[in-house]
Amino acid sequence: MSSAAAFLALCLLSAPSLVFAHHGFSVEFDKDNPLTLTGTVTKMEFMNPHIYFYVDVKGKDGKVVNWAFEGGPPNVIYRQGWRKDTLKPGDVVTVKGFRAKDGTHLGACSTVTLPDGRELSAGSGAASLGSNNPGANSGKY
Amino acid sequence: MLNRSRFPILFCVILFGAFAFARAGGLGTAAGNPQASAAPDLNGVWSAPFTPDISKALGHQPPFTPYGAARFAKEDEFDDPLTKCLPIGPARGIQAGIMPFQIVQTPAVLAILFENQHTFRIIHTDGRSHPKDYDPTWFGDSIGKWEGDTLVVDTIGIDDRTWLDTAGHEHSNQLHLVERFQKMDDNNIKWTVTFEDPKFFTAPWSVTLPIARQNTEIMSYSCEENEKDREHLRRTKK
Numbered sequence: 001m002s003s004a005a006a007f008l009a010l011c012l013l014s015a016p017s018l019v020f021a022h023h024g025f026s027v028e029f030d031k032d033n034p035l036t037l038t039g040t041v042t043k044m045e046f047m048n049p050h051i052y053f054y055v056d057v058k059g060k061d062g063k064v065v066n067w068a069f070e071g072g073p074p075n076v077i078y079r080q081g082w083r084k085d086t087l088k089p090g091d092v093v094t095v096k097g098f099r100a101k102d103g104t105h106l107g108a109c110s111t112v113t114l115p116d117g118r119e120l121s122a123g124s125g126a127a128s129l130g131s132n133n134p135g136a137n138s139g140k141y
Numbered sequence: 142m143l144n145r146s147r148f149p150i151l152f153c154v155i156l157f158g159a160f161a162f163a164r165a166g167g168l169g170t171a172a173g174n175p176q177a178s179a180a181p182d183l184n185g186v187w188s189a190p191f192t193p194d195i196s197k198a199l200g201h202q203p204p205f206t207p208y209g210a211a212r213f214a215k216e217d218e219f220d221d222p223l224t225k226c227l228p229i230g231p232a233r234g235i236q237a238g239i240m241p242f243q244i245v246q247t248p249a250v251l252a253i254l255f256e257n258q259h260t261f262r263i264i265h266t267d268g269r270s271h272p273k274d275y276d277p278t279w280f281g282d283s284i285g286k287w288e289g290d291t292l293v294v295d296t297i298g299i300d301d302r303t304w305l306d307t308a309g310h311e312h313s314n315q316l317h318l319v320e321r322f323q324k325m326d327d328n329n330i331k332w333t334v335t336f337e338d339p340k341f342f343t344a345p346w347s348v349t350l351p352i353a354r355q356n357t358e359i360m361s362y363s364c365e366e367n368e369k370d371r372e373h374l375r376r377t378k379k
Binding site: 026027045052073075078079101 | 221223256363368
């Protein structure tokens with residue numbers, strides 16, 4: 001298996017639910033308000049406590065809005081294969097996630113589809129550690 | 142009888158021997174921790190399954206006192222100390238830190254270095270007792286002793302501003318933790334933690350989680366580096 005294929009498999013196998021390092025999901029985002037948006041990446045902040053990236057999205061009225069998306073902690077998604085340049089300004093991406101409860105142009109990113117078609121999990125999950133883990137960690141105890 | 146002129150030399154030899162014996166460990170160390178030499182090696186980087194709601198590991202809610210039940214009913218993740226970038230606390234750091242932790246083990250001290258917020262626990266394994274007067278701290282006062290393949294850690298004095306998990310299970314300053322780190326094999330530890338707090342719970346309760354070795358190193362972490370969430374948070378309970 002090529003490293004790219006392994007990376008893709010790893011991302012697809014990672015937990016679909018979003019897990020946040022320093023706050024709960026429901027205090028910021030609305031699980032009943034999912035969104036799918038396509039646009040152009042303007043900036044990536046690969047920093048603690050969560051990654052943020054920004055995407056220019058053209059609305060139905062033709063107006064461009066710069067959306068902010070929050071993902072998992074950089075440490076966690078780094079171990080899943082992400083790097084600070086996985087998303088680069090100019091990349092056209094499709095983001096799936098959930099909108100912030102305060103109605104601002106902010107969303108929690110669950111997956112992002114890259115220009116080459118790869119769909120990456122941007123959340124985090126304990127399962128992501130499993131592939132890097134010689135111990136059982138299977139709940140048998 | 143001793144020749145008086147040779148006594149100082151003999152005295153020095155005995156003194157030197159006693160000193161060397163003490164340096165090497167001697168009876169004092171052996172009496173204080175008789176199984177020190179046989180203690181399993183817990184050094185390494187480890188992780189437990191992320192368990193943000195500890196009642197899921199228990200299978201039901203803990204046995205709340207009326208006060209504990211009332212506190213939990215109105216608790217809101219909005220008030221999570223982690224959201225304010227405050228320390229994670231001793232048990233939550235293991236079961237809900239998301240990120241791995243490193244154990245650094247010496248005969249007298251075992252340190253748990255959490256990647257989460259780069260905080261740490263010090264567990265004294267030199268045979269000491271808890272201090273008589275101890276003002277609560279974020280990780281409490283921990284003493285440990287080896288029982289065969291298991292490190293038994295007793296912790297008191299944990300600041301009641303820490304939570305037991307992300308779901309909002311709280312505790313008082315009377316929280317008493319007993320943790321058992323049982324080495325199962327080179328890559329696995331069975332971790333059982335017992336929570337005792339007469340203010341919040343009617344009886345002690347325990348959960349067991351597997352801790353597994355990780356092929357990784359502790360990475361950098363700063364909660365304040367790019368914190369942008371607080372202004373967007375909304376209360377989930379009135």
